[in-house]
Amino acid sequence: MPAALLSIGTELTRGELVNTNASWIADRLTAFGLEVEVIEAIPDDRAVIVDTLRRLSTRHRVVIVTGGLGPTTDDLTSACAAEAAGVPLERHEPSLEAIRRRFASFGREMGPSNAKQADFPRGCEILPNPIGTAPGFKLQLGGAMLFFTPGVPVEMHRMFEEQIVPHIAPLATNDAAQVHLKTFGAGESKIGEMLEGLEGEFPGVTLGYRAHFPEIEVKVFARGKHRSEAQALADAAARAVRGRLGDLVYGEGREETFAASMSRVLRKGKLTLSIAESCTGGLVGSMITALPGSSEFLLFDGVVYSNAAKVQVLGVDEEILRAHGAVSAECAQAMVEGVKRLTGSDLAVAITGIAGPTGGSDHKPVGLVYFAVGGPHETIVKERQLSGDRQRVQTFAAWYALKLVLDMARDLVETSAPPPVSIAP
Amino acid sequence: MPAALLSIGTELTRGELVNTNASWIADRLTAFGLEVEVIEAIPDDRAVIVDTLRRLSTRHRVVIVTGGLGPTTDDLTSACAAEAAGVPLERHEPSLEAIRRRFASFGREMGPSNAKQADFPRGCEILPNPIGTAPGFKLQLGGAMLFFTPGVPVEMHRMFEEQIVPHIAPLATNDAAQVHLKTFGAGESKIGEMLEGLEGEFPGVTLGYRAHFPEIEVKVFARGKHRSEAQALADAAARAVRGRLGDLVYGEGREETFAASMSRVLRKGKLTLSIAESCTGGLVGSMITALPGSSEFLLFDGVVYSNAAKVQVLGVDEEILRAHGAVSAECAQAMVEGVKRLTGSDLAVAITGIAGPTGGSDHKPVGLVYFAVGGPHETIVKERQLSGDRQRVQTFAAWYALKLVLDMARDLVETSAPPPVSIAP
Numbered sequence: 129m130p131a132a133l134l135s136i137g138t139e140l141t142r143g144e145l146v147n148t149n150a151s152w153i154a155d156r157l158t159a160f161g162l163e164v165e166v167i168e169a170i171p172d173d174r175a176v177i178v179d180t181l182r183r184l185s186t187r188h189r190v191v192i193v194t195g196g197l198g199p200t201t202d203d204l205t206s207a208c209a210a211e212a213a214g215v216p217l218e219r220h221e222p223s224l225e226a227i228r229r230r231f232a233s234f235g236r237e238m239g240p241s242n243a244k245q246a247d248f249p250r251g252c253e254i255l256p257n258p259i260g261t262a263p264g265f266k267l268q269l270g271g272a273m274l275f276f277t278p279g280v281p282v283e284m285h286r287m288f289e290e291q292i293v294p295h296i297a298p299l300a301t302n303d304a305a306q307v308h309l310k311t312f313g314a315g316e317s318k319i320g321e322m323l324e325g326l327e328g329e330f331p332g333v334t335l336g337y338r339a340h341f342p343e344i345e346v347k348v349f350a351r352g353k354h355r356s357e358a359q360a361l362a363d364a365a366a367r368a369v370r371g372r373l374g375d376l377v378y379g380e381g382r383e384e385t386f387a388a389s390m391s392r393v394l395r396k397g398k399l400t401l402s403i404a405e406s407c408t409g410g411l412v413g414s415m416i417t418a419l420p421g422s423s424e425f426l427l428f429d430g431v432v433y434s435n436a437a438k439v440q441v442l443g444v445d446e447e448i449l450r451a452h453g454a455v456s457a458e459c460a461q462a463m464v465e466g467v468k469r470l471t472g473s474d475l476a477v478a479i480t481g482i483a484g485p486t487g488g489s490d491h492k493p494v495g496l497v498y499f500a501v502g503g504p505h506e507t508i509v510k511e512r513q514l515s516g517d518r519q520r521v522q523t524f525a526a527w528y529a530l531k532l533v534l535d536m537a538r539d540l541v542e543t544s545a546p547p548p549v550s551i552a553p
Numbered sequence: 554m555p556a557a558l559l560s561i562g563t564e565l566t567r568g569e570l571v572n573t574n575a576s577w578i579a580d581r582l583t584a585f586g587l588e589v590e591v592i593e594a595i596p597d598d599r600a601v602i603v604d605t606l607r608r609l610s611t612r613h614r615v616v617i618v619t620g621g622l623g624p625t626t627d628d629l630t631s632a633c634a635a636e637a638a639g640v641p642l643e644r645h646e647p648s649l650e651a652i653r654r655r656f657a658s659f660g661r662e663m664g665p666s667n668a669k670q671a672d673f674p675r676g677c678e679i680l681p682n683p684i685g686t687a688p689g690f691k692l693q694l695g696g697a698m699l700f701f702t703p704g705v706p707v708e709m710h711r712m713f714e715e716q717i718v719p720h721i722a723p724l725a726t727n728d729a730a731q732v733h734l735k736t737f738g739a740g741e742s743k744i745g746e747m748l749e750g751l752e753g754e755f756p757g758v759t760l761g762y763r764a765h766f767p768e769i770e771v772k773v774f775a776r777g778k779h780r781s782e783a784q785a786l787a788d789a790a791a792r793a794v795r796g797r798l799g800d801l802v803y804g805e806g807r808e809e810t811f812a813a814s815m816s817r818v819l820r821k822g823k824l825t826l827s828i829a830e831s832c833t834g835g836l837v838g839s840m841i842t843a844l845p846g847s848s849e850f851l852l853f854d855g856v857v858y859s860n861a862a863k864v865q866v867l868g869v870d871e872e873i874l875r876a877h878g879a880v881s882a883e884c885a886q887a888m889v890e891g892v893k894r895l896t897g898s899d900l901a902v903a904i905t906g907i908a909g910p911t912g913g914s915d916h917k918p919v920g921l922v923y924f925a926v927g928g929p930h931e932t933i934v935k936e937r938q939l940s941g942d943r944q945r946v947q948t949f950a951a952w953y954a955l956k957l958v959l960d961m962a963r964d965l966v967e968t969s970a971p972p973p974v975s976i977a978p
Contacts, residue, residue, distance in 0.1 A: 139763050141589040143580030144772075144807070146573050150594070155568030164566040165601060169575070169592040172761075176590060200745040200762055201752075234940060239746045259941070261742070280764065282942075336569040347569065403856075409842020410835030413856040417834020420910050420943055422858070428866060429856035431828075431838040437853035440895060441866065470865060485845050518845055 130165035131157050132188040136177060136196040136205055137279060140169040149194050149284055156288060158349075161301035162190065172196060177208035185212070185272035190296060192288075195279030197262040199241040205276060206265075210249035213269050217247045220254060220263075227261050255291040259283055264291065305358035307348040307366040310384050311376045312527055319344050322372050330365040332358075342524045343386065346373075378534070386527060387415045390534040394425045394475075397541035401533065402473040403429040404442055404463040406454065407481040407497060411526040427471045432463065442466030453492070455480050457509045460498035468502050475536060477501045477529050481514075483521045497525045501532040503540060508532065555590035556582050557613040559605060561621040561630055562704060563596040574619050574709055581713065586726035586780075587615065597621060602633035610637070610697035615721060617713075620704030622687040624666040630701060631690075635674035638694050642672045645679060645688075652686050680716040684708055689716065730783035732773040732791040735809050736801045737952055744769050747797050755790040757783075767949045768811065771798075803959070811952060812840045812847075815959045819850045819900070822966035826958065827898040828854040829867055829888040831879065832906040832922060836951040852896045857888065867891030880905050882923050882934045889925035889932060900961060901927045902954045906939075908946045922950045926957040928965060933957065 133153055139145045150167045157164055165188060170176050177196070184191045196205030210217045224246035231238040245262045248254060255264035255275070260283040267274045275292050277284045311319060316339045323346070327333055336347040348366045352358035370377050379389040394401060403426075405412050413429030416422050430441050435454055438444040444462040452458040463478035481497025488494035495514040500507055512528060514521045558578055564570045575592045582589055590613060595601050602621070609616045621630030635642045649671035656663040670687050673679060680689035680700070685708040692699045700717050702709045736744060741764045748771070752758055761772035773791045777783035795802050804814040819826060828851075830837050838854030841847050855866050860879055863869040869887040877883040888903035906922025913919035920939040925932055937953065939946045 138761055139772075140576070141579055141592060142583045143576040143578070143589075144763065146571055146576045147592070148571055151565070151568040151571045153568070154566055158567045163596075164568075165596065165598075166605075167566060167572070167594040171588075171590065173590075180591075198745075198762070198764075199742040200760075202759070202761060235938075239742050241745050241749070242742050280766075282766075336564065336567070338569055349567075402862075407842075408839075409847070409851075410838025410854055410856065411842075413835025413858075414833075414839045417832075417836075417856070417858065417908075418944065418947070420908075422834070423912075426834075426856075427859040428862035429835055429858070430866070431835065431842070431851075431854035431856065433838075433842065433848050433854070434852040434896075437827075437896060441853060441855070471859075471862060483842075483845075487848075519843065522843070 130188050131162050131190040131192065132184045133164060133167045134180060134184060134191060134193045135167075135169040135279065136172065136193065137169070138171040138173075138202070140195075141171045149279060149281060152281070152285065153192055153194075153288065157190075157192075157296070159304070159306050160296060160299075161304040162296065162299065172202040172204055174204055174208055174211075177204060178212045181209060181212040181269070181274070185269035185274060188272055190299065191272050191274045192292065193274060193276045194284055197245065197264065197276065197278045199239070199245055199261070203244075206244075206247055206249065209252075209265075209267055209274070209276060213249050213251075213267060215250040218250045219243075220246050220248050223248075223254060223256075223263050226256070226263070230261055255287055257283055257287055258290070259286055266295065302355040303353065303358055304349065304351050305355060305362040306350070307362045308380065308382045308384075309346045309348065309366060309369055309373075309377050310379045310386070311344050311346060311373060312342060312378055312386060312531060313376045314344070316344050319346065319373065319376070323369060326365070326368055326372065329368065330361060332361055333365040335369075341520065342527050385419075386530055387419055390530050390537070391416065391419055391422060391425065393534060393537045393541055397537055399475055399537055399540065400425050400427050400471075400473040402427045402467045402471040402476045403529075404467040404476070404478040405429065405431055405529075406433060406438075406463075406479060407483040408479050408522050408526045408529070409433065409483075411522055412477070412479065412529050415526060415530065427473050428467065430467055430470075438463065442470065455482055455492055455496060455498060457498050457500075457511060460500035461507060461509050464500035464502040464507060475501070475503050475533060477533050479525055479529050481521070481525060483518045483525075485518060495521050497521070497528075499525075499529055499532055501529075501536050503536050508536070555613050556587045556615040556617065557590060557609045558592045559609060559616060559618045560592075560594040560704065561597065561602060561618065562594070563627070565594040566596045574704060574706055577706070577710065578617055578619075578713065582721070583729075585721060585724075586729045587721065587724065597627040597629055599629050599633055599636075602629060603637050606634060606637040606694070606699070610694040610699060613697055615724065616697050616699045617717065618699060618701045619709055622670065622689065622701065622703045624664070624670055624686070628669075631669075631672055631674065634677075634690075634692055634699070634701065638674050638676075638692060640675040643675045644668075645671050645673050648673075648679060648688050651681070651688070655686055680712055682708055682712060683715070684711055691720065727780045728778065728783055729774065729776050730780065730787040731775070732787045733805065733807045733809075734771040734773065734791060734794055734798075734802050735804045735811070736769045736771060736798060737767060737803055737811055737956060738801045739769070741769050744771065744798065744801070748794060751790070751793055751797065754793065755786060757786055758790040760794075766945065767952050770807075810844075811955055812844055815955050815962070816841065816844055816847060816850065818959060818962045818966055822962055824899040824962055824965065825850050825852050825896075827852045827892045827896040827901045828954075829892040829901070829903040830854065830856055830951075830954070831858060831863070831888075831904060832908040833904050833947050833951045833954070834858065834908075836947055837902070837904065837954050840951060840955065852898050853892065855892055855895075863888065867895065878917070880907055880917055880921060880923060882925075882936060885923035885925035886932060886934050889927040893927050899929060900958055902958050904950055904954050906946070906950060908943045908950075910943055920946050922946070922953075924950075924954055924957055926954075926961050928961045933961070
């Protein structure tokens with residue numbers, strides 16, 4: 129049941145954009161047991177688009193097409209789909225009305241160019257877009273089902289799950305299952321070494337790795353005689369992976385995030401948090417506040433970028449800055465104590481370091497970062513020498529700070545739990 | 554002179570890996586004026602590979618193939634290239650010797666599986682790999698030049714520059730040029746309408762749009778008789794685009810960012826900045842501090858997520874919170890005044906709103922955000938009703954806050970400039 133993916137857009141064939149849509153869809157189809165036999169990207173060129181749609185529809189059962197549904201003159205997908213199918217374009221009044229309403233909801237009037245987004249090949253099935261102006265559509269061409277969605281990832285993801293999955297789920301072989309384990313704290317080659325030989329212990333299982341700095345996702349993919357056998361196999365292998373990787377695994381599931389896993393522990397322990405960050409410049413706070421409901425536990429994040437702010441806002445002793453500098457274990461400790469005093473939070477974390485590319489010295493090189501995490505019973509200070517460019521230093525430092533909070537919160541939640549009650553049989 | 558790119562590997566068609574090789578090569582070929590007409594990725598499947606190589610070689614002048622040159626059984630590229638060309642594989646002794654030496658240099662012995670990396674289609678030209686075990690090769694197939702390299706990005710990049718560029722440089726048309734204009738403040742359809750008809754005024758120019766929420770990039774692509782004519786045409790059309798879009802254009806160049814354009818104005822005016830953000834949770838600070846050297850002007854960013862932090866850190870009057878709530882024009886104004894008082898910065902900006910998905914009411918719906926920007930002469934407060942999910946509300950609000958700072962900083966820098974000196978002729 130081979131599937132094909134087609135992404136339309138000159139920004140792809142000119143290398144201006146990395147095609148993350150294709151890998152996202154391929155991953156989802158693979159999870160359904162549908163094999164992707166080709167991924168193509170082509171420019172906004174009418175002849176190329178028509179030709180490619182015809183060729184793919186003769187060779188594949190499912191073709192998923194993204195991009196080229198926008199309002200501008202280089203958006204040609206609907207017209208080309210109609211030409212490939214040998215049918216005219218037809219205006220779909222309910223879609224036009226939906227687009228008009230969407231604009232009205234922003235207090236704006238629909239422009240004339242948006243009207244073409246309501247033109248579809250005759251006989252297609254329209255796939256509504258709940259969060260954008262461009263609807264998609266489903267078209268039968270020869271023996272192939274073609275699905276068209278916008279290229280905007282957030283719209284495509286939503287439409288894939290809501291509009292396309294119901295059509296392809298019945299085609300799924302359902303003999304495959306996948307478990308996603310998210311890890312932080314070791315590189316891909318180290319993780320690979322730790323898991324060496326594990327596939328041999330679980331016939332039918334293959335391990336895949338996806339590096340999205342600084343996390344590594346381990347994908348445990350299993351095939352079985354039917355879905356439940358595959359799922360049981362994937363689950364067993366995932367337990368073995370967790371056994372080998374220990375604390376490096378922070379969560380499970382493709383949508384899991386590091387901040388979410390930390391926030392669950394804080395909520396469970398009813399613990400509040402405050403942050404003082406310097407070289408990470410708001411990254412720790414924005415990772416946490418990307419989560420809905422983070423206001424329940426996050427009281428304050430002070431991005432104390434200047435020395436003056438460290439003194440004025442957090443009450444860091446000027447003598448510490450003079451004697452040890454802002455990038456020092458002493459300053460990290462004073463920052464964490466200061467922010468805890470200011471807000472009265474249960475936990476606090478502080479980061480101060482040199483993100484680079486300038487600002488380093490022989491004594492304190494770029495990438496040197498101090499962390500302090502404070503709780504009800506203790507304050508822990510850590511020094512790390514990080515490598516890579518500014519963005520990597522900032523990103524790793526922000527994750528590492530959250531990891532320190534997570535570890536301390538786990539200890540508090542576990543040790544504060546009441547002792548298990550034994551029930552007489 | 555259309556080129557094609559082919560990436561071979563089941564890790565791509567299963568979505569385990571994003572195809573960054575393709576965008577890298579496409580960008581390099583575009584710079585040479587070679588148009589990429591298709592990018593394909595296919596699995597490690599012999600029939601599919603042979604078929605695809607034959608099809609691409611009949612349609613394209615240059616085909617660049619990455620992946621499948623490794624030592625394992627699923628590395629099939631050389632054998633498939635030989636089959637597509639109708640020639641046998643032949644062992645190349647100097648390559649075998651080079652692979653053996655490479656292993657010896659790590660103190661290891663070459664394994665038997667690596668020997669197949671010295672097997673090439675008869676008649677090809679071998680492309681040495683200076684930093685890996687797998688050499689590449691160049692093969693003429695019909696009218697097409699096919700280049701094969703390993704899929705490891707660092708090896709591919711080096712081999713592309715050293716081994717492939719000398720072959721394709723003579724084919725380069727060098728008749729194209731591109732200008733990238735970055736905009737914020739209007740959607741893609743609005744921008745498209747504002748630029749309608751502009752292509753007609755500049756024959757040889759095509760406009761492309763790339764939406765990366767909340768910015769829209771306008772790409773002005775021009776072809777001319779030679780490079781300098783194309784560049785002059787692209788520049789002239791870009792000036793016309795700027796004329797139509799006005800202040801919506803914040804900068805030029807593919808690497809330009811909104812925070813960088815704002816920071817240049819602040820540095821030029823030697824203006825310092827402090828921030829008080831609530832619903833954006835550190836996003837404004839992290840956008841700015843992603844820039845090297847931002848410590849020169851950013852003094853402090855207070856993420857005052859709780860009401861207590863607004864009072865304790867910024868000195869917001871509790872009466873304001875009681876009477877108007879934290880999401881109010883009054884609170885935004887008190888926040889901006891508080892953070893300016895705390896740090897003594899020249900400029901300050903404050904954001905308070907409801908990012909959602911919960912926390913809204915009839916009176917104050919999700920997406921309602923208040924902004925205040927304060928400078929030496931005035932404080933301006935704005936109310937905006939934003940739409941979309943939490944991430945979109947936060948992202949748009951952070952950009953809008955930076956836009957307010959940018960506009961106020963521009964006014965200060967321009968009005969504080971000394972009057973022009975007239976020189977007597």
